[in-house]
Amino acid sequence: MAKSVKLIFLGPPGAGKGTQASLLAELHKIPHISTGEILRAAIKNKTSLGVKAQGFVDRGELVPDNLILDLIRERLQQPDVSNGWILDGFPRNVAQAEFLEKLLSELDQDCDHALNLEVDDSVLIQRLLGRGRKDDNKSTITRRLDVYREQTAPVIEFYKQRELLVSVNGDQALDDVTSDLQSKISV
Numbered sequence: 001m002a003k004s005v006k007l008i009f010l011g012p013p014g015a016g017k018g019t020q021a022s023l024l025a026e027l028h029k030i031p032h033i034s035t036g037e038i039l040r041a042a043i044k045n046k047t048s049l050g051v052k053a054q055g056f057v058d059r060g061e062l063v064p065d066n067l068i069l070d071l072i073r074e075r076l077q078q079p080d081v082s083n084g085w086i087l088d089g090f091p092r093n094v095a096q097a098e099f100l101e102k103l104l105s106e107l108d109q110d111c112d113h114a115l116n117l118e119v120d121d122s123v124l125i126q127r128l129l130g131r132g133r134k135d136d137n138k139s140t141i142t143r144r145l146d147v148y149r150e151q152t153a154p155v156i157e158f159y160k161q162r163e164l165l166v167s168v169n170g171d172q173a174l175d176d177v178t179s180d181l182q183s184k185i186s187v
C-alpha cells in the first residue's frame with residue numbers, strides 16, 4: 001500500500017491552497033478536506049451549521065471554534081482517511097492547531113508537513129477580486145486578510161516550532177507550485 005500522506009495547508013486567502021490541495025489530493029488519492037467548502041455547502045443547504053456560520057463567513061470573520069472542532073473530529077474518523085488526508089483552511093488559529101495536535105495523537109495519526117504558500121498581499125487582493133465568490137468583495141477581502149494576519153499567521157510559528165513547516169513560493173505558475181510542493185513532501 002502507498003505510504004499515507006497527511007498534509008495541512010497554510011497561507012493567506014487567495015494563496016492557492018484550495019487549488020493545490022485539490023491537485024495533491026487527486027495525485028495521492030486521498031480526501032481533500034476544506035472547512036471553507038464544508039461551510040459553504042452547509043450555508044447553501046441551510047443546515048443548522050450553515051445558519052449559524054453564515055454571518056461570520058459573509059463578514060470574513062472566523063466561524064467560532066465550537067462549530068468547527070467537532071466537524072473535524074468526525075471527519076478524521078471516516079473510513080476514507082486511512083491512506084491520509086489534506087486539510088485546507090484548518091487550523092485557522094492557534095487554539096485549532098492545539099486541538100488538532102491533541103486529536104491526532106488520540107487517533108494515533110501524525111501530520112507529515114504543514115505547507116505554507118507565500119504570496120504578497122497585492123497579488124492576493126488581485127486574485128481574490130478576480131475570483132467572484134460571495135465573500136470576495138473588497139471589504140470582506142480586507143477583513144479576511146486582517147483576520148489572517150491576526151489569528152492565522154501565528155499558526156505558522158506553531159508548526160515551525162514542531163519542525164513540520166515547509167514554505168513554498170505561491171506566486172508562480174500553478175504547475176510550478178505543484179511541483180515545488182511535490183518535491184518538498186516527497187523527502
Ligand code: AMP
Pocket residue numbers: 013035036037039056057058060061062063064065068088089090091092096144
Ligand atoms: P476558505 O474557503 O478557507 O477561505 O474559508 C472561507 C470562510 O469560511 C472563512 O473566511 C471563514 O469565515 C470560514 N472558515 C473556514 N475555515 C475555518 C476555520 N477553520 N475556522 C473558522 N472559520 C473558518
